[in-house]
Amino acid sequence: MDRNKNLFLGKPTAFQVMVKPIGPVCNLNCDYCYYLEKQNIYKNTRQFVLKEEILEHFIKQNIESHQVPVVQFVWQGGEPTMLGIDYYRNVLRIQEKYAGKKRIENILQTNGTLLDDEWCRFLHANQFLVGISIDGPEELHNVYRKNKSGEPTWSRVMRSIELLQKHKVEFNTLSVVNNVNGDYPLEVYHFLKDIGSQYIQFLPIVEQIAEDVSEDDLKLVSPEYKGKVRVAGWSVDPEQYGNFLISVFDEWVRNDVGRYYVQHFDAALANWVGEMPGLCVLNSTCGDAPCLEHNGDVYSCDHFVYQENYLGNIVDNSLVSMIHSEKQVTFGRNKRDSLPTQCVDCEYRFACNGGCPKNRIANTADGEPGLNYLCEGYYAFFRHIHPYMQFMADELQKEKAPANVMQWVRKKDLQVSLKRKPGDVKPEKVNKEIKPQKKRIGRNEPCPCGSGKKYKNCCMKLLDK
16 A cells, blocks of 8 residues: 555645634633634724625635535634524525535534524534534533633533534534643543544644734744744643543544544544545645635635735635645645654654644754654654554455454453463553453353453454454
């Protein structure tokens, strides 16, 4: 298989615009939010709303630019639900006007605090996919996710999740991994499963704070910033993030493959088989996910809303011309072309591709700049998952289900357990502890895996294969 298959980049043939119809305005004041201060870019703006004329201009262009049967619209913020339901009824009306024979899909990313029965009925009736931002159990979520008064938001978000389930609205979850919940990977993962999230996204937060800017300037700065900076205290630590991913993966690979979808794991498997990962962070290049602001301004990426990444305004320039511009193509290629030597030579370059360029704020062991801040964690993670990913990749090549990895892992875990002698150091604890055996297990004795079945009806079958 060609693991470097996705290293080629021409002009993007498909793209997905992240629309900010209300710009950086939000009803919350999350401590780690990187978007709230973008209001400083538009100091003279009194009302942050993507007005109908520009909205229609964008919808028309976005549909016409995609020569595919399905066109997606991603609505984000700030908090997009602050615009009210009628705003999105108008969105649907305009989409229908220009859809032709194409199917339109809408995705709404929300903090969930403003949803009610009426909202959920609307979302279900119009088949919106909803992304809910929630960082785990109450004590972890409420550390940073607060409203304007500094009050916690978890209870309100949970109420919205209940309403989404009541009205059968399809939803997934986005959890920001920070310096606090990063120490509780299984608590976060189990919680997300318990609330009914089957598609789980983890977003590591890493930000640089400039120490030499005025009150009116952006304090959270890009990797290119040359002034004095420090890593924000809420940022997840590299080793911490690696351990977080490994802990969740060990649970997932033993119990949840094919039942729960963790975006990072699915994308990694795609890289293992030489396909496009579907996650820009792990792709070799980027540039096919520009950001549209409330006034029609287009930037290279949601994480690069800086003046140097401004592509133009949709009123004056076509969407396609901006995405295919030399500036944007160069931005996308730079992810690959600016890798430091340590990354170029890394055995897991094919899987990691240097991570998000926004986080390339560290130096390599040789002092070369451009290393991803999370490199240590990523390397530990990819090294750990290598044998499991290789097994699943081989299964796919044989047109078998990747979920077969769970049986494979279970067999390996049992073999290790049975080889242990009393007094041996136990291997790292996994889902269920298997105690060392002092004697041969009888066929009719309880299986040591803890399933409650007799040994002959459980793991003995695996060892006989």
